[in-house]
Amino acid sequence: MSNRLQSSSVTHLDLKKVTLIQQNGHPSINQLDLRVNHFERVAIIGSSGSGKTTLLSILGTALKPSSGEYLVNTKNPWSLSREKLRQLRTQIGFIYQAPPLPLKQRVITSVLAGKLGKWPIWKSMLSLLYPMDIAGPQNILEKLKLSEALFVRCDTLSGGELQRVGIARVLYQDPELILADEPISALDPVLSELIIEQILHHQQKTIVVSLHDVEVALKWFPRIIGLKEGQLQFDLPAEEVTEEMLAALYSSATVA
Numbered sequence: 001m002s003n004r005l006q007s008s009s010v011t012h013l014d015l016k017k018v019t020l021i022q023q024n025g026h027p028s029i030n031q032l033d034l035r036v037n038h039f040e041r042v043a044i045i046g047s048s049g050s051g052k053t054t055l056l057s058i059l060g061t062a063l064k065p066s067s068g069e070y071l072v073n074t075k076n077p078w079s080l081s082r083e084k085l086r087q088l089r090t091q092i093g094f095i096y097q098a099p100p101l102p103l104k105q106r107v108i109t110s111v112l113a114g115k116l117g118k119w120p121i122w123k124s125m126l127s128l129l130y131p132m133d134i135a136g137p138q139n140i141l142e143k144l145k146l147s148e149a150l151f152v153r154c155d156t157l158s159g160g161e162l163q164r165v166g167i168a169r170v171l172y173q174d175p176e177l178i179l180a181d182e183p184i185s186a187l188d189p190v191l192s193e194l195i196i197e198q199i200l201h202h203q204q205k206t207i208v209v210s211l212h213d214v215e216v217a218l219k220w221f222p223r224i225i226g227l228k229e230g231q232l233q234f235d236l237p238a239e240e241v242t243e244e245m246l247a248a249l250y251s252s253a254t255v256a
């Protein structure tokens with residue numbers, strides 16, 4: 001069996017009436033039905049607080065639904081053994097708005113950490129002390145216009161540079177599912193386009209990205225999900241999203 005089709009492979013994702021209630025009793029995601037198919041490219045748009053990060057966190061198994069069902073390849077990840085869930089998570093890469101990188105760490109170590117879940121323990125431990133691969137991270141950082149940062153410490157980088165280190169780490173991880181939360185929030189328009197292109201570069205991945213930049217979403221993603229108050233406002237091919245739909249999505253009027 002090929003490496004890409006192990007039992008931990010991520011082929012499709014299903015949310016069935018999923019609700020996520022926060023500690024304050026507020027539902028960030030409310031009765032959401034959604035299916036994401038293998039190798040799909042999906043952009044989630046919606047105003048601040050509409051639930052984009054929460055939805056991505058559920059898809060990435062960082063948050064467990066309060067009710068409803070989340071299935072990865074027809075299996076509930078929360079019913080898997082600890083080891084199976086760990087294996088599944090090695091196939092999920094999460095790109096954060098502000099990546100939680102140890103600031104004293106060198107960039108190369110932070111990028112190599114993308115493989116920690118996939119390498120044997122001895123190699124992972126050694127890579128924290130001595131880079132086990134230089135060409136791999138260098139190659140990815142070059143594509144993200146950050147090759148000069150390979151050996152510098154993360155605390156010497158700007159917010160946009162740090163954001164790209166977080167992206168490099170996930171690209172180095174080479175997961176089957178990429179979830180990206182506002183991956184271009186700290187980048188200028190030229191870099192934003194380049195980075196989105198790099199994230200989408202590999203055809204054999206399922207990619208779900210939240211974006212505030214609607215133009216970028218419509219230009220690069222064939223499927224657009226409009227989220228409002230934790231519910232689907234629309235789920236359409238990009239070419240069918242109209243100005244009126246966008247105006248309603250970002251208006252303060254509440255969901256009926």
Ligand SMILES: Nc1ncnc2c1ncn2[C@@H]1O[C@H](COP(=O)(O)OP(=O)(O)OP(=O)(O)O)[C@@H](O)[C@H]1O
Nearest residue numbers: 022023024028046047048049050051052053054055
């Ligand atoms: N830990 C938490 N405790 C309580 N409420 C939370 C928590 N995290 C998020 N929320 C609330 O859940 C809702 C959805 O938040 P979420 O971060 O998913 O939105 P978002 O669409 O990603 O917002 P943004 O575009 O500003 O990043 C918001 O009302 C937010 O205040």
